[in-house]
Amino acid sequence: MKRLAILGSTGSIGQSTLSIVESYPERYSVATLAAGRNLDSAYEQTIRWRPRLVSLATEKLASELASRLRATGITGVEVLWGTAGSVACATHPDVDFVVSAIVGVAGLEATHAAILAGKPVGLANKECMVAAGEILTRDARERGVPLLPIDSEHNAIHQCMRVGTAAEVKQIWLTASGGPFRQTPLEAFANITPEQALKHPTWVMGQRITIDSATMLNKGLEIIEACRLFNLPPSQVRVTVHPQSTVHSLVEYVDGSILAQISVTDMRLPILYALAYPERPASTLTFDLASLSHLDFEPPDFVRFPCLRLAYEAAERGGAHCIALNAADEIAVEAFLAREIPFSGIPRTIEEVLERTPAHHPETIAGVLEADSQARTRAREVISAAVHRV
Amino acid sequence: MKRLAILGSTGSIGQSTLSIVESYPERYSVATLAAGRNLDSAYEQTIRWRPRLVSLATEKLASELASRLRATGITGVEVLWGTAGSVACATHPDVDFVVSAIVGVAGLEATHAAILAGKPVGLANKECMVAAGEILTRDARERGVPLLPIDSEHNAIHQCMRVGTAAEVKQIWLTASGGPFRQTPLEAFANITPEQALKHPTWVMGQRITIDSATMLNKGLEIIEACRLFNLPPSQVRVTVHPQSTVHSLVEYVDGSILAQISVTDMRLPILYALAYPERPASTLTFDLASLSHLDFEPPDFVRFPCLRLAYEAAERGGAHCIALNAADEIAVEAFLAREIPFSGIPRTIEEVLERTPAHHPETIAGVLEADSQARTRAREVISAAVHRV
Numbered sequence: 001m002k003r004l005a006i007l008g009s010t011g012s013i014g015q016s017t018l019s020i021v022e023s024y025p026e027r028y029s030v031a032t033l034a035a036g037r038n039l040d041s042a043y044e045q046t047i048r049w050r051p052r053l054v055s056l057a058t059e060k061l062a063s064e065l066a067s068r069l070r071a072t073g074i075t076g077v078e079v080l081w082g083t084a085g086s087v088a089c090a091t092h093p094d095v096d097f098v099v100s101a102i103v104g105v106a107g108l109e110a111t112h113a114a115i116l117a118g119k120p121v122g123l124a125n126k127e128c129m130v131a132a133g134e135i136l137t138r139d140a141r142e143r144g145v146p147l148l149p150i151d152s153e154h155n156a157i158h159q160c161m162r163v164g165t166a167a168e169v170k171q172i173w174l175t176a177s178g179g180p181f182r183q184t185p186l187e188a189f190a191n192i193t194p195e196q197a198l199k200h201p202t203w204v205m206g207q208r209i210t211i212d213s214a215t216m217l218n219k220g221l222e223i224i225e226a227c228r229l230f231n232l233p234p235s236q237v238r239v240t241v242h243p244q245s246t247v248h249s250l251v252e253y254v255d256g257s258i259l260a261q262i263s264v265t266d267m268r269l270p271i272l273y274a275l276a277y278p279e280r281p282a283s284t285l286t287f288d289l290a291s292l293s294h295l296d297f298e299p300p301d302f303v304r305f306p307c308l309r310l311a312y313e314a315a316e317r318g319g320a321h322c323i324a325l326n327a328a329d330e331i332a333v334e335a336f337l338a339r340e341i342p343f344s345g346i347p348r349t350i351e352e353v354l355e356r357t358p359a360h361h362p363e364t365i366a367g368v369l370e371a372d373s374q375a376r377t378r379a380r381e382v383i384s385a386a387v388h389r390v
Numbered sequence: 391m392k393r394l395a396i397l398g399s400t401g402s403i404g405q406s407t408l409s410i411v412e413s414y415p416e417r418y419s420v421a422t423l424a425a426g427r428n429l430d431s432a433y434e435q436t437i438r439w440r441p442r443l444v445s446l447a448t449e450k451l452a453s454e455l456a457s458r459l460r461a462t463g464i465t466g467v468e469v470l471w472g473t474a475g476s477v478a479c480a481t482h483p484d485v486d487f488v489v490s491a492i493v494g495v496a497g498l499e500a501t502h503a504a505i506l507a508g509k510p511v512g513l514a515n516k517e518c519m520v521a522a523g524e525i526l527t528r529d530a531r532e533r534g535v536p537l538l539p540i541d542s543e544h545n546a547i548h549q550c551m552r553v554g555t556a557a558e559v560k561q562i563w564l565t566a567s568g569g570p571f572r573q574t575p576l577e578a579f580a581n582i583t584p585e586q587a588l589k590h591p592t593w594v595m596g597q598r599i600t601i602d603s604a605t606m607l608n609k610g611l612e613i614i615e616a617c618r619l620f621n622l623p624p625s626q627v628r629v630t631v632h633p634q635s636t637v638h639s640l641v642e643y644v645d646g647s648i649l650a651q652i653s654v655t656d657m658r659l660p661i662l663y664a665l666a667y668p669e670r671p672a673s674t675l676t677f678d679l680a681s682l683s684h685l686d687f688e689p690p691d692f693v694r695f696p697c698l699r700l701a702y703e704a705a706e707r708g709g710a711h712c713i714a715l716n717a718a719d720e721i722a723v724e725a726f727l728a729r730e731i732p733f734s735g736i737p738r739t740i741e742e743v744l745e746r747t748p749a750h751h752p753e754t755i756a757g758v759l760e761a762d763s764q765a766r767t768r769a770r771e772v773i774s775a776a777v778h779r780v
Contacts, residue, residue: 250679256675259549260652281644283645
């Protein structure tokens, strides 16, 4: 029985993880839950799963949850809040495996704490790896702590990497759906609206990740994540546009063999893989290969999608530049959704912030968060200047 | 340094194996060569590779080769002939690895002898596995002798099987090019000529295997081979038609993940894989994924290609029925090429022979060869009766 800490339990990955626990009660149980601001959902999850410990974003939310639980007659559930709360969830002595699914750098400290406490981590939070991948992988390696990717692409790579050694990998290929603007004429990009950008062809996801998918910055973050997780230079991490999102990624070996992983587009599959590794429990998440008609692949367009180029540049420079790429994008996406900047302003903002970022490799999580904060300030300055220019 | 026995050295797989030895002189050398009737080629290979032992089909050919070698001043090469010669090649004490690439059941005794002698075998001869797979895999398992598939489909399966346990495999998918008549109307099948059937869309191969590809009996043999090699029932071995021959096969796991292997259509790649396993040496056999446009998959047509159905039936019954499937097909293909029977007469002949074959599971190679000979006689009778009916 693996007892789980689910960091980000009320989000999409958190809910999918709980649905896996529900399907495999003989394999998994819930030890701790870290949620954010969704009090109702956190309350329901606590009633259903009776964890030892629950954490919410703020003290106020935590005390509201605690009194609701008291009112319902639930005892034996500790309620905490903030970073200290999510760290406590990640490092609780009853926890055997941590699912890291808090969106953004908010999940960074708890994820790092899990690694320091020797807990195996299933990583669904790509920002953690982008901003602090050098630190997290170093500390995991030193302690022999397994890091299992839950992102569908990196999960596919992890599977395909099992048929050879790391030294036998020539390069890896991340597949990209290409987003909704794969075939949009270049000159139309400036006028793309938030409504258009929020329509993703294959996956239903949160707002930021949907916009990141439209700019392909999301694939850029995955490039950096892959470099860190699999210890590869950016030159060995390639992107191929595959609109069907059926092949989740591929690994090319030095002998010429390429291994690809295919499955339904359902996050429960990579979650189950990460939880059960190295075992593969039977699931009902069947891909009907008999119904497969055809699969398209094409090279990505670095002109339409400058975020891809920026991500490669950041991956090459590492440290503060990866942190700035992620932070500047988050601010720029907010500004785009608030109609302060056009769609094409997202890569422009990121590029300006990267140019203003001095080379720096934080050695600690505190250093990462400091660099993240600086990048956000720079991004706001860049956007504000652009808005005033207009 | 692995010292090789190459059984079938002057054939296509034998030549490709020698080209691998040429490319990796630090890894592989030639210990013994078993050829057939191609004296000139066997002579050249002997001059070039200086094996300890060479074997040809007949005593006459062997003595011609021996005198040519004497005339050239080559000493220290033993020359043998026939089954005893190929068995001596396979079991020579200097041999570390046996490449089994003699076409047809002619290679059976040498392949079996290699296993009994504890030599790891790279299997390019699918008829061996079809006719005697139950015996060969039993004896290999008992002795812990590795059997490494060189057929591109089974090699792909072998690679994809490395990301899980055998118990975690739900089913495997052999890809089929579909042959030249994938889109030919059913009513035109009776009038297909040998010239039409000898044009294969993607692979250049020998005559029988090209016709077998056109009838899809070749895929049928591979179904049986896969059942034996991977210890799977026929219901877990599926076929998908994939005209590009880019995905060489796929393995579907119980959790819903499907792993696929992609590479250039060059037999040197699976040969290198088998020789080097579990290592993967770097090669120049690169597949340009960036150039990949699209991949089609469709279910096979059991009406157009009754050989597929016959193969499943034979696989289900095992033993003498698998032997008869292979033997009857070989005779029927000869008759088709000699214009004695029409294209659609190939499956008709096989079906009649299978119907007349009593259930029987030979326990020895002699028993397999006896059943093979009986099936050939039956096939000739069936064809002769059909010719006289016309």
